[in-house]
Amino acid sequence: MRDQARPGEAGILARLLSHLPPGGPGGAASIEVGPGDDAAVLSLPSSRMVITTDSMVEGYDFLTHATTPAWIGHKTAVQNMADVAAMGARPLALVSAVSTPEDTPVEWFEQVTIGLTRRAARDGAQLVGGDLGRADQCTLTITAVGALEHGEEPVLRSGARPGDVIAIGAPLLGRSAAGLTGVLSDRVEMDPTGVVLVDPGLDPELAEELREMVGWHNAPDPDLSLGWTTGRTAHAMMDLSDGLVRDGSRIAAASGVLVDLASDLLAPDVDALRPVADCLGADAWEWVLHGGEEHAMLAAFGEGEVPEGFRPIGRVLSRAEQGHSGYGDSDGPRVLLDGEPIAGAGFDHFD
Amino acid sequence: MRDQARPGEAGILARLLSHLPPGGPGGAASIEVGPGDDAAVLSLPSSRMVITTDSMVEGYDFLTHATTPAWIGHKTAVQNMADVAAMGARPLALVSAVSTPEDTPVEWFEQVTIGLTRRAARDGAQLVGGDLGRADQCTLTITAVGALEHGEEPVLRSGARPGDVIAIGAPLLGRSAAGLTGVLSDRVEMDPTGVVLVDPGLDPELAEELREMVGWHNAPDPDLSLGWTTGRTAHAMMDLSDGLVRDGSRIAAASGVLVDLASDLLAPDVDALRPVADCLGADAWEWVLHGGEEHAMLAAFGEGEVPEGFRPIGRVLSRAEQGHSGYGDSDGPRVLLDGEPIAGAGFDHFD
Numbered sequence: 001m002r003d004q005a006r007p008g009e010a011g012i013l014a015r016l017l018s019h020l021p022p023g024g025p026g027g028a029a030s031i032e033v034g035p036g037d038d039a040a041v042l043s044l045p046s047s048r049m050v051i052t053t054d055s056m057v058e059g060y061d062f063l064t065h066a067t068t069p070a071w072i073g074h075k076t077a078v079q080n081m082a083d084v085a086a087m088g089a090r091p092l093a094l095v096s097a098v099s100t101p102e103d104t105p106v107e108w109f110e111q112v113t114i115g116l117t118r119r120a121a122r123d124g125a126q127l128v129g130g131d132l133g134r135a136d137q138c139t140l141t142i143t144a145v146g147a148l149e150h151g152e153e154p155v156l157r158s159g160a161r162p163g164d165v166i167a168i169g170a171p172l173l174g175r176s177a178a179g180l181t182g183v184l185s186d187r188v189e190m191d192p193t194g195v196v197l198v199d200p201g202l203d204p205e206l207a208e209e210l211r212e213m214v215g216w217h218n219a220p221d222p223d224l225s226l227g228w229t230t231g232r233t234a235h236a237m238m239d240l241s242d243g244l245v246r247d248g249s250r251i252a253a254a255s256g257v258l259v260d261l262a263s264d265l266l267a268p269d270v271d272a273l274r275p276v277a278d279c280l281g282a283d284a285w286e287w288v289l290h291g292g293e294e295h296a297m298l299a300a301f302g303e304g305e306v307p308e309g310f311r312p313i314g315r316v317l318s319r320a321e322q323g324h325s326g327y328g329d330s331d332g333p334r335v336l337l338d339g340e341p342i343a344g345a346g347f348d349h350f351d
Numbered sequence: 352m353r354d355q356a357r358p359g360e361a362g363i364l365a366r367l368l369s370h371l372p373p374g375g376p377g378g379a380a381s382i383e384v385g386p387g388d389d390a391a392v393l394s395l396p397s398s399r400m401v402i403t404t405d406s407m408v409e410g411y412d413f414l415t416h417a418t419t420p421a422w423i424g425h426k427t428a429v430q431n432m433a434d435v436a437a438m439g440a441r442p443l444a445l446v447s448a449v450s451t452p453e454d455t456p457v458e459w460f461e462q463v464t465i466g467l468t469r470r471a472a473r474d475g476a477q478l479v480g481g482d483l484g485r486a487d488q489c490t491l492t493i494t495a496v497g498a499l500e501h502g503e504e505p506v507l508r509s510g511a512r513p514g515d516v517i518a519i520g521a522p523l524l525g526r527s528a529a530g531l532t533g534v535l536s537d538r539v540e541m542d543p544t545g546v547v548l549v550d551p552g553l554d555p556e557l558a559e560e561l562r563e564m565v566g567w568h569n570a571p572d573p574d575l576s577l578g579w580t581t582g583r584t585a586h587a588m589m590d591l592s593d594g595l596v597r598d599g600s601r602i603a604a605a606s607g608v609l610v611d612l613a614s615d616l617l618a619p620d621v622d623a624l625r626p627v628a629d630c631l632g633a634d635a636w637e638w639v640l641h642g643g644e645e646h647a648m649l650a651a652f653g654e655g656e657v658p659e660g661f662r663p664i665g666r667v668l669s670r671a672e673q674g675h676s677g678y679g680d681s682d683g684p685r686v687l688l689d690g691e692p693i694a695g696a697g698f699d700h701f702d
Contacts, residue, residue, distance in 0.1 A: 032399065032505065033438070033505055036605075037438065037505075037507055037508055037509075037589075038403060038433075038434040038435075038508070038589050038590060039401045039403035039434045039435050039437070039438045039440075039497075040401070040403070041399060041400070041401050041438060041440075041499065041505045042399070042400045043399055043400075044398045044399075044400055045398070047394060047395045047396070047397055047398040047498070048383065048392060048393070049392070049395055049400060049496070050390045050391070050392050051393065051446055051479065051480060051494075051496065052389060052390035052480060053446040053447070053448045053481060053482050053494055054448065054482045055448045055482055055484050055490075057484055059486075059487070060450075060486060061484065082389075083389040083390045084390050086389040086390070087384070087388065087392060089392075095404040095494055096404070097404045097405065097406045097494075099406050099490065128402065129402060129403060130404060131404050131492075133406050133408055133412065134411040135408040135411060135488060135490060136410070136487060136488055137487055137488070139406075139486060139490055139492075141404070141448045141490075141492035143402075143404055143446055143448075143494035145400070145402065145496070146390075147398070148392065154383065154388075154392045156384065156388055157388050158388075237389075238388075254387075254388075
C-alpha cells in the first residue's frame with residue numbers, strides 16, 4: 001500500500017517538472033522536447049557540443065547534516081557548468097540523475113531541483129531531463145552541455161607557454177576549504193533549515209566570516225562567465241576543483257611546462273583567511289594552495305594580457321629554465337612556490 | 352602510503368583511457384577533444400541534440416554476485432542508447448560517471464568500460480568522457496547524446512492515433528524478467544568469471560534456455576537501430592524499460608488513447624517462456640506483460656505500415672471507442688488485453 005507521503009516515481013517527477021522549462025525557446029538553447037519523453041531534444045547554437053559529467057555522493061561529497069538539498073543542487077550545477085566554462089564555452093543545458101533511499105521526502109528532490117535550476121538559470125542554462133532511482137545514499141549526477149560556435153577553438157589545458165602569467169578568476173582563494181574545516185570542526189552547526197550556527201563564544205566578525213565560508217563551501221559561487229567571455233583569450237584554462245597545486249600540475253603536465261606560484265600574489269588570500277584559520281587551528285596557506293571546490297577559472301595568459309576578472313598568481317616556466325633536476329619529470333613537482341617545491345598534493349578520490 | 356594494488360584516480364583513469372577513442376574522427380560524431388580535459392568537444396552531424404541520462408546502482412539495479420562488470424557496462428549503455436533511439440535518433444556519444452567503494456579493483460572499472468564501449472561501438476557511439484568518485488555502492492550513470500538532422504522530427508510518445516497498430520521491435524518479450532526470476536531463484540548461480548551455472552538437475556535444453564535468459568537480463572541486446580531506421584515512420588515510440596503495461600500506459604496517456612494488447616499476438620512469447628516459467632514456478636504472462644528492461648522499441652504505426660523489424664502486438668483505441676466507463680481516465684486502465692483490464696502495474700522505483 002502506498003504511504004500518503006510517498007507519491008511514487010510519477011508523483012515526484014510531476015512535482016519536479018513544475019520547476020523545469022516546458023519546452024519551446026528559452027535560455028540560450030531552444031528546447032524542442034523537454035522532460036517527459038524518452039529523451040530531451042535541444043537546438044544548440046552550433047553543432048560543436050561541449051559535454052561533461054560529475055557526481056555528488058552523500059557522505060563523500062556532501063554531509064547531509066552540514067548542507068541543504070538546495071545547496072547540493074547549486075553545487076553540482078556549478079561543478080559541471082565550470083567544466084564547460086573552462087573549455088571557453090557557455091553551459092546551455094543540464095540533465096540530472098538522482099538516486100536516493102526510498103524514504104527520501106519529496107521536498108528533498110524539490111529543493112535539490114530548485115537549487116540546481118536557479119543557479120543554472122543565472123548563466124542561461126536549463127535542466128532539460130533526468131532520471132530517478134533508488135540507492136542507499138543520496139547521489140546526484142549532472143551532465144552539462146554547451147556549444148562552441150563555428151571557428152571558436154576550445155581552451156585546453158595544454159596551451160600554457162613559458163613566460164605566460166598564471167591567473168585565477170576569483171577575488172579570494174581557499175574559502176571552500178576553510179568552510180569545510182569549519183563544517184568538520186566543533187565550532188559550527190547547521191540547523192535543519194540550513195542556518196549556519198557558529199560557536200557563540202566567537203568574535204561576531206569572525207563568526208560572520210566563518211558563516212560565509214561554510215556557505216561558500218556548500219554553495220561555491222565563482223564567476224563562471226569568465227570562462228566564455230574574457231577567459232577565451234587564455235592559452236590554457238581549467239576550473240579549480242582539486243586545489244591550486246594539483247590542478248596547476250595538470251595544466252603544467254598537459255602543457256609540458258612548470259607552474260611557479262608567487263607567494264606575494266597569494267599572500268592577500270592567506271591574510272584574509274588567517275583569523276578564521278587561527279580560530280580553527282588550521283593553516284591558511286594549506287587552504288589557499290591545496291583547497292579544492294572553488295570552481296573558479298584557472299588560466300594561463302600571455303604576458304601583459306591578463307583580462308578583466310582575472311588576477312595574476314604566478315608564472316609559467318619552461319622545464320629547462322628550472323635548475324633543480326627532476327622538476328617537471330613524471331615524478332617531480334610541476335608546481336612550485338617562489339621556485340621551490342610545495343608539500344602536499346591536493347585531493348584524489350582514490351588516494 | 353599508497354597500496355600497490357591501488358593506482359589512485361589518475362592511474363585508474365589512465366587504464367580506462369586506453370579503451371576510449373583518442374580524439375579525431377571516428378564513429379558517427381567527430382571528437383575534437385576527447386577525455387582528459389575539463390570536458391569533451393564533439394562535432395555532431397547537426398545542432399539538434401538528443402540527450403538522456405540513466406543510472407545503475409548496486410543492490411537496486413544489479414546484484415554484484417549475479418552479473419559481471421562488463422555486463423553492467425553493456426546494460427547501462429543499452430538503457431541510455433535505447434532512450435536516444437526511441438526518439439528516432441542515433442546515439443553518438445556517451446559520458447559516464449562512476450562512483451564506487453574505495454577498495455574496488457581497477458579491473459572492475461576496466462571491465463565496466465570495456466562492456467560499455469564495445470556495446471556502444473556496435474551502434475557507432477563512443478564514450479568521450481567521465482568522472483570517478485567514491486560511494487558505498489557501485490553506481491554508474493551514463494548520459495547519451497544523439498542528433499536529429501535538419502528537418503527530422505523526433506518520434507514522441509504522444510503521436511499514437513486510434514486505429515494504429517502497436518508493435519514491438521523484438522522477436523521475443525519477457526526474457527529479461529525471466530532471467531531476473533532465474534537470478535533470484537535457487538536454480539541459478541554465477542561463478543566469479545561470469546559463467547552462469549544452472550541447477551544440474553534440469554533438462555539440458557531448459558538449462559540452456561535459462562542460461563540465455565539470465566544473460567539477456569544482465570546484458571539485454573535489442574536491435575536499437577530500429578529506432579533511427581524503420582522506426583522513424585512510427586507515430587509514437589518509446590523503449591520498453593518498465594514493462595509492456597506500464598510503458599504502454601505512458602504512450603496511451605501521452606497520446607490520449609487506449610492501448611489494447613492482443614493475447615493471440617503475445618501467445619508465442621508466452622509459449623516460448625512457459626517451460627522455463629514452469630520450472631521456476633513463475634507465470635510467463637506476468638513476464639511478457641509486466642517484465643521490464645527489454646529496451647526494445649515499442650511503437651505505434653499506421654494500419655498496414657508496420658515496418659521491417661517490428662511485429663504487431665495490439666491496437667490503439669480511442670477512449671470513446673471503449674464502452675467501459677473510466678477507461679483511460681487518470682485513474683482508469685489505459686492498457687487492456689483483448690479489451691479487458693490487466694492486473695499489475697509494472698515497475699516503479701518509489702512505489
